[in-house]
């Protein structure tokens with residue numbers, strides 16, 4: 377019988393989609409001892425083979441369905457444009473694979489609910505790739521808050537943005553690919569606020585739109601049931617600093633580059649600021665990979681750090697913001 381100290385067999389990963397983030401993800405994954413990338417799936421044989429050769433991956437599938445059907449894969453990382461998350465995730469879950477799906481989990485809450493239902497029905501792990509949550513710096517923030525370091529949280533502010541090249545056909549600006557600032561980067565501040573507000577009881581938003589009709593930037597104000605407020609912003613047309621503050625009755629925590637932080641400053645009322653530093657082992661994705669491994673080894677279907685109910689709540693909040701700013705995607709109606 378293996379005991380707790382027996383080496384665990386590696387978790388075998390498949391990568392679905394061979395774009396920019398897939399490369400960064402594999403770099404992070406390679407820093408995790410018990411992780412192995414055994415297969416990649418692409419829309420074409422050629423790109424699958426190229427990615428496999430670059431990253432020394434044994435099996436290259438020129439069709440996502442073949443990756444989903446690969447029984448030598450434990451868990452698939454879905455790294456496609458947003459409009460493909462739902463279809464690719466369902467395909468993998470139905471074929472018996474566990475899934476880590478890039479953020480946002482889906483284009484809207486209805487799609488997200490179907491994905492969660494499929495994971496439940498098929499008894500497979502599913503998690504939204506909200507990698508911000510798993511960094512050691514965020515674990516320390518959660519611990520400090522639980523210990524009452526800043527008193528009772530009352531307000532959260534979080535912004536993120538970049539000036540992206542305008543390509544009306546590219547995934548950031550094309551409505552067909554569910555582009556726009558909100559789904560691409562706005563999901564981070566919404567998910568960040570969700571940690572402190574719990575359920576959102578009110579959301580108001582303003583947007584500036586790109587010529588394609590998707591949102592190029594959005595300003596949001598959100599309210600939680602516990603009276604905590606959030607002021608959030610995102611942009612794909614301006615380099616808004618990545619900055620977040622959690623403010624309580626007895627102090628505050630300031631995070632720069634908070635969307636996957638390596639440190640923060642704690643200010644307790646009446647005391648000198650305290651600086652905390654948590655350098656990443658690799659590029660930050662390693663902590664998300666470790667969280668998936670931890671839950672798979674426990675045979676859990678979801679992560680307590682990014683549970684299904686919260687992903688659904690975030691998806692509903694994004695729907696509410698889009699209703700407010702008047703952004704719909706092809707096929708959604710409205």
Ligand SMILES: NC(=O)C1=CN([C@@H]2O[C@H](COP(=O)(O)OP(=O)(O)OC[C@H]3O[C@@H](n4cnc5c(N)ncnc54)[C@H](OP(=O)(O)O)[C@@H]3O)[C@@H](O)[C@H]2O)C=CC1
Nearest residue numbers: 393394395396397398418419423455456457458478479547
């Ligand atoms: N966690 C993070 O920090 C980040 C997360 N992301 C998320 O990752 C996902 C992918 O983003 P990113 O890698 O930047 O995107 P890319 O455009 O670089 O790559 C997306 C990949 O998806 C596949 N794909 C499937 N259908 C389409 C389609 N219709 N058009 C274009 N590509 C398609 C392609 O792979 P193939 O040809 O092999 O099928 C493509 O290479 C998004 O959900 C995004 O929000 C993105 C950046 C950072």
Ligand SMILES: O=C1CO[C@H](CO)[C@@H](O)[C@@H]1O
Nearest residue numbers: 479537538548560561635
């Ligand atoms: O998640 C993300 C993080 O930041 C990128 C920009 O730098 C985004 O485009 C992306 O989708």
